[in-house]
Amino acid sequence: MNIYLFCNAGMSTSVLVKKMQEAAAKRNVDANIAAFSVEILQDKMEEADVILVGPQVRHMLPEIKKTVGDKCPVEVIAMRDYGMINGENVLTTALNLLQK
Known part of the structure; x- marks a missing residue:
């Protein structure tokens, strides 16, 4: 499963990605978790099973949802x-979105 986080430059979420990877390992969840810039959303969205958007680009959520369509769930990460x-909570958010 691919859990992709998108923010301005894809760098500010790198620490969160690491924490999410640690949480996934503890839970024995097989997930590829990565962060990217919203600028490459169209290149990466086809591979994504769930997309989480950084709070700093939450204003782009309607545009991102329109771009992604029904390919996968999209949600803003809780501020x-x-x-x-909190990698645990963000991982839980992603997993819950996948169950919907």
């Missing part, structure tokens, strides 16, 4: 979880 770098 608190993002700020606290």
Whole structure:
């Protein structure tokens, strides 16, 4: 499963991705978790099973959802979880989106 996080440059989410990878390993969840710039969304969305958007680009959510269509679920990462770098909660969010 591919869980992709998108933000301005794909760099500010790298620490969160690491925490999510650690959480996935603890839960024995087989997931490829990576961060990218929203500029390459169209290149990566075909591979994504779920897309999470950084709070700093939440204003782009309607445009991102329109671009992605029904290919996969798209949601903004909770500001608190993002700020606290809570990989557990963000992973749970992604997994819950996949179950819908």
